[in-house]
Amino acid sequence: MIKQNPIAIDILRELMNMGVGKAANSLNQLFGTHIEFTIPWINFYGGQGILSKWKECEELNTAVEMKFNGDLTGTALLCFKRDDVKKIFNGILSGVAPEDLEITQDSALSEVGNIVINAVTGSISNIAEAQIEYQIPQIVKNFENKQFLSNQTEVICLGANFQFQEQKVNSLIMLSFEEYSLGTMIGELVNKF
Numbered sequence: 001m002i003k004q005n006p007i008a009i010d011i012l013r014e015l016m017n018m019g020v021g022k023a024a025n026s027l028n029q030l031f032g033t034h035i036e037f038t039i040p041w042i043n044f045y046g047g048q049g050i051l052s053k054w055k056e057c058e059e060l061n062t063a064v065e066m067k068f069n070g071d072l073t074g075t076a077l078l079c080f081k082r083d084d085v086k087k088i089f090n091g092i093l094s095g096v097a098p099e100d101l102e103i104t105q106d107s108a109l110s111e112v113g114n115i116v117i118n119a120v121t122g123s124i125s126n127i128a129e130a131q132i133e134y135q136i137p138q139i140v141k142n143f144e145n146k147q148f149l150s151n152q153t154e155v156i157c158l159g160a161n162f163q164f165q166e167q168k169v170n171s172l173i174m175l176s177f178e179e180y181s182l183g184t185m186i187g188e189l190v191n192k193f
Contacts, residue, residue, distance in 0.1 A: 013039055013042045016042065017038060020037045020116065021037070023119035036164070037161065040159045040161060044155070059081050060080060061142055062085050063077045064109060064110060064116075064138070066114065069132065071130030071131050072132045072177055074177040075175075076175050077140075113139075117173070120173055127192065154177070156174070157172060157173070158174075158175070159171075160173050
């Protein structure tokens with residue numbers, strides 16, 4: 001089990017917020033809508049803690065899943081409630097014709113996930129001085145992601161808040177690394193800062 005280290009969590013949260021700040025800027029430019037994006041909390045989970053966290057988040061039934069490999073190998077999920085996905089795209093994609101909305105929603109959600117996950121994993125790869133390559137993001141709907149959790153011993157969970165046009169959407173980012181120990185990362189964070 002990963003020991004929660006408050007200093008490392010604060011450092012990681014600050015790095016993640018800088019990364020998602022860049023992601024928000026990219027999303028602002030892409031969609032022409034002002035979007036704010038913050039990471040208010042981070043926790044590390046191991047073993048059964050992962051499954052209990054997932055049980056708390058069962059209503060998050062739509063996700064962008066993105067695998068990455070290289071010096072760091074793993075999987076990232078950006079998870080939303082289905083109603084919140086609609087809120088995001090009603091605000092961001094207000095000019096899209098209704099008959100094109102489903103295809104456009106999936107494409108836009110994939111792009112949002114791509115940008116956000118790249119920002120978050122990029123922050124971690126910079127800490128680890130690692131090179132990573134990303135696979136194409138996949139949209140997963142109505143999922144129970146026990147498969148994602150079943151092979152993982154350690155997962156980083158990040159609260160992720162989107163704010164745009166007076167709407168607030170809470171989401172969850174889950175990151176797992178197949179060969180990179182989160183304990184090692186915590187030690188590197190504390191030593192570097």
